[in-house]
Amino acid sequence: MSLESKLAATTVLLQTIAKAHPDAALANSYGAEDMVLTDLIASLGLPLQSFSLDTGRLPAETYALMQQVAERYPAHPVKVYFPDTTATESYVNLHGINGFYQSVALRKSCCQVRKIEPLKRALTGRSAWITGLRREQSPTRQDLASQEYDADNGLEKFSPLLEWTEAEVWQYLRERQVPYNALHDRHYPSIGCAPCTRAISVGEDVRAGRWWWENPETKECGLHVKASPLQRPV
Numbered sequence: 163m164s165l166e167s168k169l170a171a172t173t174v175l176l177q178t179i180a181k182a183h184p185d186a187a188l189a190n191s192y193g194a195e196d197m198v199l200t201d202l203i204a205s206l207g208l209p210l211q212s213f214s215l216d217t218g219r220l221p222a223e224t225y226a227l228m229q230q231v232a233e234r235y236p237a238h239p240v241k242v243y244f245p246d247t248t249a250t251e252s253y254v255n256l257h258g259i260n261g262f263y264q265s266v267a268l269r270k271s272c273c274q275v276r277k278i279e280p281l282k283r284a285l286t287g288r289s290a291w292i293t294g295l296r297r298e299q300s301p302t303r304q305d306l307a308s309q310e311y312d313a314d315n316g317l318e319k320f321s322p323l324l325e326w327t328e329a330e331v332w333q334y335l336r337e338r339q340v341p342y343n344a345l346h347d348r349h350y351p352s353i354g355c356a357p358c359t360r361a362i363s364v365g366e367d368v369r370a371g372r373w374w375w376e377n378p379e380t381k382e383c384g385l386h387v388k389a390s391p392l393q394r395p396v
Contacts, residue, residue, distance in 0.1 A: 183290035195294030
């Protein structure tokens with residue numbers, strides 16, 4: 163399928179989401195994929211909201227892009243959610259500022275405080291959310307569907323770019339001169355918190371720079387892990 167065909171299908175899906183779920187929101191991590199969706203939503207004039215999770219450990223380049231996005235798309239503001247102060251202080255005082263390097267469990271605990279809990283607040287009261295997930299990004303994302311019920315958060319989850327390739331994402335960004343994170347030009351295909359992200363070498367998997375000290379099978383923060391059966395409430 164060509165990029166033109168995928169773009170048409172993505173457009174239809176976003177329009178369908180806006181009609182069926184007017185309270186839906188894009189989870190914008192300011193990665194390349196999220197910038198495609200941000201630009202599409204704005205270009206189509208869709209009444210879809212956006213939010214971002216500021217973990218407090220993001221790279222300076224991500225904050226710079228956040229400002230660029232606010233100036234480029236003033237009609238589509240991104241609401242920012244921060245970690246709970248008490249929970250963050252408790253984690254750092256107990257495990258240290260970089261305690262997440264010590265074990266997978268401590269890393270996931272950090273993600274729970276800085277990402278999962280803020281996400282829960284961002285999704286409260288919504289019937290759907292939108293992500294920039296792509297199937298080829300990771301072994302943990304091979305069984306995803308463009309629409310599925312997120313039982314853990316109790317709402318529909320859409321991934322409009324699921325079948326897009328990395329090359330297609332960048333073709334879109336460059337043809338439309340969409341702003342993107344400067345770290346991408348320094349071999350950071352996947353960008354998260356600064357201490358948990360590194361540049362990758364030629365030939366490495368696109369997610370190799372995320373939590374590089376762990377096995378590929380554990381490389382999710384919990385935002386997109388199916389921890390419970392995908393069943394809609396009766």
